[in-house]
Amino acid sequence: MVNLISFVLSLLSGAVGGNIAGNAMKKYDLGMLGNTVAGLIGGAIGGPVTNMLMAHPETLYGVLTNIIGSGVGGAIIMIVVGLIKNAFTNRHAH
Incomplete structure (x- = not known):
């Protein structure tokens, strides 16, 4: 049961971290759904x-x-995906 609660906390904290990072770093923002995923x-x-x-x-x-690590992990993945998205968007815009 502890492992399930820990995993759910990880998911929730990661989702919060991804959305906080998206709001703080508009350049890499993926929208609410993208930041959450x-x-x-x-x-x-x-x-x-x-x-x-x-x-x-x-x-x-x-x-x-766990909460801190998950939030940071969520923020990092959101930023990495935002960087990749921006790289492809900028490459196809030229």
Whole structure:
């Protein structure tokens, strides 16, 4: 049950991180749905990686690092996808 809760927290935190990054960095914004999907993917990667590297997910410290790692993962994936999208858009515009 802890693993399921941890994974759901990872997804939610990633989605939030992706949307915060999209709003903060308009140049890479993918729209609400795109930011959310990229954030979900980043959260699914960032949370488990953070848990493996830093803490046990059943502790308060582990939950907090999971949330932070997932949010950062969501933001990173959203920015990377935004960079790729912009590169293809700029290449086809010329």
